Amino acid sequence: MADYDIPDDRRYSAEDEWARLEEDRVSVGVTDYAQQQLGDIVFVELPAVGTTVEKGEPFGVIESVKAVSDLYAPVSGQVVEVNTDLAEHPEHVNEDCYGDGWMLTIEVEDRAEYDGLLDASAYRRHIAERKG
């Protein structure tokens, strides 16, 4: 079975996004599991700064050579920063999904939404269960 990097310093959604809280802002990206499943990422479509996203609702699109997938917001709030480098370098999501491959920073409305996300060990179990 493939090995997935799941760092302890952040939380995870069941839809394979990670969220990392710093003060009242959450940065968001997709997990190592997601990027491995997708394969070569060739296109990322993100919302504009100022857009409001809803927890569990699509905020953007990620495309591999073969497939198109929605990106789901792990928490609700206003988008305050967008990683515009991904337009030119979508491969950063494959190369460094927890770093240069970040997608958004959201100003969190409700801290409880963040606290309700999976921690690293729960997310690891989530992946294992899905793989059957």
Added chain:
Amino acid sequence: MTESKRTPLYETHCRLGARMVDFAGFAMPVQYTSILEEHAAVRERAGLFDVSHMGQIYLSGSGAVAAAERLVSCPVASLGQGAVRYGLLCNETGGVVDDVTVYRLANQALFLCVNAANTEKDYRWMLAHAGEGVQVEDRSPRLGLLALQGPASQAILERACGLALRELKRFRFIEGAFEGTRTLISRTGYTGSDGFEVYVESETTLRLWEALLRAGEPFGLQPCGLGARDTLRLEAALPLYGHELDDTTSPLEARLDRFVKLAQGGFIGAQAIAKRKAQGHPRLLVGFTLEERGIARAGHVLAHGGKAVGVVTSGAPSPSLGISIGLGYVPPSLASVGTQLFVVIRERNIAARVVETPFVKAPGPRRS
């Protein structure tokens, strides 16, 4: 859900860590490492594909050539022994039953290599329309097929099989032996690069696969999945049945005129195809590139002047060109090279332009 069929290499693909998907009822590798890497391997060095899911239907007997002339759109009687031709099996309305390659084995023997998804349909169609004095036989379950594609293919195959292949021209084949069993090697493929397809008995397929990988190691040969096969064929603007071709599409709408013996006629669908041509085709296949970021996908609407005018049949990022490319149908008035189109992607109009195809012209066999 019914269990997917397996090629002789199923366990090998799994062991190599391939991502397996169901394709035309077969469990097939879509990629081993990365579609982009595998694509580049074929364009720059060589790639090895398991395409054992494809079908082989044999025609033999005194009526074999006449049957093939009636069944396929390309000339068959003039096809010399050892030669291959691409053609279409058409229905009475001029639609495409399948696109195939025809191999002339002997005076009264030939076979058609057909799409996996259509093997059953083609076999029944051929049985029903073959006529007298011909035996129709589906040998697909007994045959493996490997495609070795890319500029280093010749050197690798020569090394693995101990044959000289420099003189083997494109669309020619030779029969040979590998470890005591019969093989057929044709200089054909579905990538737009130079390469070979090797037909081999099912039980020998794994040994041939391993021998080719060993011989290919110094050349950087890489196993390649269906993902790269699709981006490679799209760069070469080769049609894919179910996308560019189907039971209602005339081969002329798909711009396959040079594979259709329209003047000679005599094949099923010829009259309908000629009639549809005379009436004027409502749509023609075009190649286009995107002029903005985005990826066209099959099913996306093509627009012009604020109106929907057609549909994308295949689309992908071109790994060789670094831009998005696609094929689609539009009215003939919008089919000229240079015409501005829009691909409607998630309700946004993304600018595209009709271009010459193939998108990528890879070098053929070296003629030194």
